[in-house]
Amino acid sequence: MSIQVKIFASLRERLGSDGMELPVDGIATVADVWARVAPDQPLAGSVLMAVNMDYAQADQPVVDGDEVAFFPPVTGGTA
Numbered sequence: 001m002s003i004q005v006k007i008f009a010s011l012r013e014r015l016g017s018d019g020m021e022l023p024v025d026g027i028a029t030v031a032d033v034w035a036r037v038a039p040d041q042p043l044a045g046s047v048l049m050a051v052n053m054d055y056a057q058a059d060q061p062v063v064d065g066d067e068v069a070f071f072p073p074v075t076g077g078t079a
Contacts, residue, residue: 008071
């Protein structure tokens with residue numbers, strides 16, 4: 001029983017990982033996933049989160065088999 005975690009862009013560089021598989025034991029929300037992935041770093045309000053490819057909030061529940069993704073806000077571009 002596990003949760004797949006994906007980490008993108010500058011967060012990947014900062015944390016030194018593009019993702020991992022975590023056991024679900026002790027994990028109930030997206031915030032719990034972040035605490036396991038980056039225990040010494042608070043979850044910044046600007047970090048975007050998704051559960052199973054749908055945007056999510058930190059308090060969203062997660063269950064066995066979910067995929068949780070973290071990525072910085074999308075910026076830039078020209079019109």
